[in-house]
Amino acid sequence: MEAKATVIGNSLVEPSILELANNLPLTTVPPRYVRPEIDHPLIRNDDSSAQQLPVIDMHTLLSGDDSELEKLDHACKEWGFFQ
Numbered sequence: 001m002e003a004k005a006t007v008i009g010n011s012l013v014e015p016s017i018l019e020l021a022n023n024l025p026l027t028t029v030p031p032r033y034v035r036p037e038i039d040h041p042l043i044r045n046d047d048s049s050a051q052q053l054p055v056i057d058m059h060t061l062l063s064g065d066d067s068e069l070e071k072l073d074h075a076c077k078e079w080g081f082f083q
Helices: 017-022 058-062 066-079
Strands: 004-006 011-013
Touching: 058 066
Parallel strands: none
Antiparallel strands: 004 011
């Protein structure tokens, strides 16, 4: 059974990841969840150029620390968190 998007008013509601996972086998990945090739990070084997996964300290974030909020903003934009 394939998950289908439904229209509610003027908005298109996409199936959630859970709905997609429950309807296996999934034969294609919905375009909404595919990042264009240009967005893929270049990852090399040498440690000097390896990207670091962003780490967000939720306690610091909730304390109102602007630098942690900036890290969260960057992580969301560059890594696609909370999609």
